[in-house]
Amino acid sequence: MARTVLFVMTGSNQWTLKDGTKHPTGFWAEEAVAPFEIFRDAGLDVTVATPGGVRPPVDEGSLSAENAGSAQAAVHFRDVIENAPEFQNPIALSAVNLADFDAVFVPGGHGPMEDLAVDADAGTILTSAKQADLPVGIVCHGPAILLSAVDSNGQSLFAGKTVTAFTNVEEQQAGLADQAPWLLQDRLTDAGLKVLADEPWAPHIETDGSLFTGQNPASSAPLATALVERLGKAN
Template identity: 35%
Template structure:
């Protein structure tokens, strides 16, 4: 049987302080989806609110020359226009072999503290199933805990969108906090990043709290490699 991966998208469609559109980031879904789909992985797409998950329009513009993103945007809209409500996944969580969080600025506002998401992360991690995220996606792990209440990221090595990249994207003032700072604030957590901003960086930590595979990617450029590492973790 084909492995099943739960893909989680944000439901946050605007920045609360500016009302400027946001959402999930096109290449961070398009590239891992291509890797997983071509390997025969079965994907279920969910979001906190269900229904249409908001695509960040800025990502469409910025990646209009990226063939994978363009093809995905043109041919796979049903994936994000008809997402399953995250709460409806809870009773069937054991059906899935891994969970993956797409980035974009949206997760910084909703998924960071969503109780259903945090419960699912604990469920997957406790079962030693791969938990993965890219770019701003790793923010979903900063409030996650083990069943005993320890921070999931205590003593873990993690990457995610850097403070420098946030500054260069001119988005720092729109953020409720910075992802790099939040990871570094967790006891023992080690934040790492590429030598240069926007460079590819993917971290696979198999020694973190619960001992499964914790897979994180730094930025949009890292999305394909996150997909490949997730395939490896699934034994493909």
């Protein structure tokens, strides 16, 4: 039977900024499509889960030619997102039985900062994955989901872990740092995680035990490849 990766994805198409206004968002196309294709090519099945089982919304900004890398890439990303059944028919996070999966992957985009960062079901999934030593890959803004996994005292279950994530510098260069209600690098650091930052926009992944993290969109494919390699070694 094929091994299966659980894609935990945002269900939010907006991000509440510091002044209360809503910024259109969702998941970042490359961060979902590139790993999805790497997993599929490796013979892995993918199941998508979102809060409430809603169809994950793509950040339309990630489908511009500039942000996708080329017009051809943008068309390809949209085609996969709109036609792959995995993205069309998600299950609810509350319905996930983690025993059915061999790994967890969390794409980024600003959406996870709105919902996954505070979602109790997301926290339960990560807690169970940590207890089972299940490989978990999280990229860019996706590490916001780590904030959902806390103990009875509200302390992070991932405190002390070394990770990377979308950095303050990258947020500033992207133009949204001043409007953000909080910055991911700061919030993860405050939660007790050790956040390592490399050059802005360059591929960068960190591995700490079964936790794999990537800094930015360019890190998506290397992160997925590292996760496939880990699953291969577990065979």
